[in-house]
Amino acid sequence: MKKKALWTIVILLLIELILVGVYFTKNTSQNKKLKTEESSILAKSSSREIKETTTTSETKPGEIDTTDWLTSDTDISFPILMYHSLTVSNDGNTLKLPPEEFKEQMEWLKENDYYTLTPEEAYIVLTENKKPKEKIVWITLDDGYLNNYTDGFPILKQLKLNATINYITSKQDNQYYFHQADMEKMKHSGLISIESHTVSHLDLNTLSDEQIHTELLDSKKWLDDTLKQQTSVICYPAGRYDDRVEKEAELTGYKLGLTTEPGYASKNDGLFALKRIRVSPGFDKESFGNYLTSSNQYANN
Numbered sequence: 638m639k640k641k642a643l644w645t646i647v648i649l650l651l652i653e654l655i656l657v658g659v660y661f662t663k664n665t666s667q668n669k670k671l672k673t674e675e676s677s678i679l680a681k682s683s684s685r686e687i688k689e690t691t692t693t694s695e696t697k698p699g700e701i702d703t704t705d706w707l708t709s710d711t712d713i714s715f716p717i718l719m720y721h722s723l724t725v726s727n728d729g730n731t732l733k734l735p736p737e738e739f740k741e742q743m744e745w746l747k748e749n750d751y752y753t754l755t756p757e758e759a760y761i762v763l764t765e766n767k768k769p770k771e772k773i774v775w776i777t778l779d780d781g782y783l784n785n786y787t788d789g790f791p792i793l794k795q796l797k798l799n800a801t802i803n804y805i806t807s808k809q810d811n812q813y814y815f816h817q818a819d820m821e822k823m824k825h826s827g828l829i830s831i832e833s834h835t836v837s838h839l840d841l842n843t844l845s846d847e848q849i850h851t852e853l854l855d856s857k858k859w860l861d862d863t864l865k866q867q868t869s870v871i872c873y874p875a876g877r878y879d880d881r882v883e884k885e886a887e888l889t890g891y892k893l894g895l896t897t898e899p900g901y902a903s904k905n906d907g908l909f910a911l912k913r914i915r916v917s918p919g920f921d922k923e924s925f926g927n928y929l930t931s932s933n934q935y936a937n938n
Contacts (some may be wrong), residue, residue: 701757706767713762714903715754716929717775717895719913723784731917738789738918743796745922746774753799756830756870760892763904763911774929775902776800777895777913779834779872781808786815790823803834803872803895806856817863824864832870833857833891840877849882853889869893871909883909901933 696750703816724732746753752770753764759775762768776793778785781804793800802823808814815823834860835841835852842851854870869892873882876897886894886909894909902911914932916925 643899651816653661701761703761703765703767703769706761706768706769707771712713712903712905713766713768714901714905714933715762715768715773715775716932717759717777717902717913719895719897719915720776720778720789721780722782723778723788724782725917734918736784736792737884738825738920739789740792741922742916742920742925743776743792743798745926746776747796747798749926755799756801756893757833759902760869760908763893763902763908766904777872778802780805780838781814781820781831781834783813783815783819785825790829792828793828794826797821797828799828799830801832803832803870804860805834805836805838805874806859807836820864823864830870830886831860831864831866831868832872833860834872835874838874840875841873841882842877842879846881846885849885850889853882853885853891857889857891870895874895877908883907899932 669922680882711766720734720739721732721735722730723736724733725735731813750770750773751772752768754769754773754775756775758769762773776798778789778800779802780854781802785802789800799843802820804820805814820829820831824831833853836856837852839848839852841849841852857871860866867890869890871886871889871891871893872895878894878896883894892908893911895911895913897915898910898912899915900912902913906912916928920928
């Protein structure tokens, strides 16, 4: 009887050991499976993070994506349009253009599929010899007249065209020029760039080296600080410049210099001696288009 009871106990112990073994084997298998799944999830997550990081790093914030731009085997030249005051002239001043004519000309550019450049894009076109579209143009307005804001800005905004206004920084309190709040509103639209036309609008080639330095540096610093930007364009007052002015412009931190010399802009002339197309009053849509395209004859001069 005792022997039978002993065998019963042994059998029960063996069964218990078997059950315990099965339990631990099952748990071990599940743990391995869970760890494998966790490793797979972590690997996928890590892979996704790497991919996202790589994609993000290709184009930094504020950087222009030129992946789809057109490259050229020859130097690219293009028109830089030059405007001033957008108002009707009663004294024959050819620097004044009626807003209605400005609107028609902007409509012509839009209808004829012209891409309007920003200063940053113009710099890339000139230095890397590629462009965002087949037909490109850079619209510039000099001085910073109030009517550029009241009449010109609404037209550009309606047509979604980029333009650059070269501002005389000493005119901040002048009633005939737009002020800081106006330029901030235009800049925040994403369509208007505000660049330098010096502090006092003096003929730079007649000034001393020190005066040239002050005119270029002080206007750039004011625009940089006020608009939180890196001002890159200097537009020479009345188109007056010389070798000293070009050298000082580059040393001061500008990247491009605009003249009043007629013709298409090309890097062959130098980045600080870019030609422009002056637009005087009297052009309707058709004549403006003919004038713009025929002005290409100056590009290789």
